[in-house]
Amino acid sequence: MFISFEGIDGSGKSTQAKRLAETLRNRGIAVSLTREPGGSEGAEQIRKLLVEGKGERWSPETELLLFTAARRDHVERLITPALERNETVISDRFADSSRVYQGLVRAENRQLVEELHRLMIVVEPDLTFIIDTDPSVARNRGVIRGGTEDRFESLGLGFQLRLREGFLALAAEFPLRIRIIDGSGSEDEVAARVLSHLP
Ligand SMILES: Nc1ncnc2c1ncn2[C@@H]1O[C@H](COP(=O)(O)OP(=O)(O)OP(=O)(O)O)[C@@H](O)[C@H]1O
Numbered sequence: 001m002f003i004s005f006e007g008i009d010g011s012g013k014s015t016q017a018k019r020l021a022e023t024l025r026n027r028g029i030a031v032s033l034t035r036e037p038g039g040s041e042g043a044e045q046i047r048k049l050l051v052e053g054k055g056e057r058w059s060p061e062t063e064l065l066l067f068t069a070a071r072r073d074h075v076e077r078l079i080t081p082a083l084e085r086n087e088t089v090i091s092d093r094f095a096d097s098s099r100v101y102q103g104l105v106r107a108e109n110r111q112l113v114e115e116l117h118r119l120m121i122v123v124e125p126d127l128t129f130i131i132d133t134d135p136s137v138a139r140n141r142g143v144i145r146g147g148t149e150d151r152f153e154s155l156g157l158g159f160q161l162r163l164r165e166g167f168l169a170l171a172a173e174f175p176l177r178i179r180i181i182d183g184s185g186s187e188d189e190v191a192a193r194v195l196s197h198l199p
């Protein structure tokens with residue numbers, strides 16, 4: 001089974017992806033926990049080009065091609081082999097991030113994102129959790145966490161508000177695959193909401 005976690009920056013995706021992986025492993029299920037951009041050696045190198053630094057380094061189209069190249073390598077080298085070994089793959093972000101960031105918010109390239117996905121990626125998660133967290137709450141969590149903002153986080157609260165709307169619109173487009181999880185409350189409360197969607 002292939003499960004992805006999606007949402008705005010700082011929504012709590014990584015925390016919940018890790019917790020679900022731990023819960024499933026405790027049930028004796030083999031899990032590959034991975035992330036995007038990244039997850040394979042080559043894709044982690046592309047990640048650095050994409051997220052480090054600030055400012056508009058790439059045009060929206062070049063940015064989309066780099067995310068797609070990273071995803072292709074990730075799928076070829078990690079995701080497909082793990083699924084073939086009958087492992088459960090949990091990915092912290094996958095193609096829905098490109099649909100929302102590159103397809104709806106950074107530029108209106110939705111059609112191009114789908115075309116590239118159809119030609120180069122094909123694989124789709126069986127189940128996707130969007131951790132839906134108020135952008136101000138997510139931002140405060142980031143402040144508490146400390147560290148530096150990546151290129152996308154540095155675009156500000158208005159950008160995160162538009163991303164949230166984009167993720168909610170995407171959920172309406174894929175109602176069978178995508179579940180919206182209320183990201184408010186404690187980590188335990190959010191984890192219980194995620195688990196309620198699994199057998
Ligand atoms: N439910 C929660 N309540 C309070 N703090 C939380 C909760 N979930 C996560 N956090 C904290 O918020 C911060 C961001 O969480 P996390 O890294 O899981 O988010 P993310 O969506 O993966 O972020 P990013 O997109 O920036 O990688 C972390 O410091 C984490 O410990």
Ligand SMILES: Cc1cn([C@H]2C[C@H](O)[C@@H](COP(=O)(O)O)O2)c(=O)[nH]c1=O
Nearest residue numbers: 009036037051067093097098101152153
């Ligand atoms: C996969 C993917 C990611 N992004 C953006 C979203 C984030 O701001 C950064 C890095 O991700 P992280 O969860 O904060 O580690 O990259 C994107 O714009 N498009 C994508 O396809």
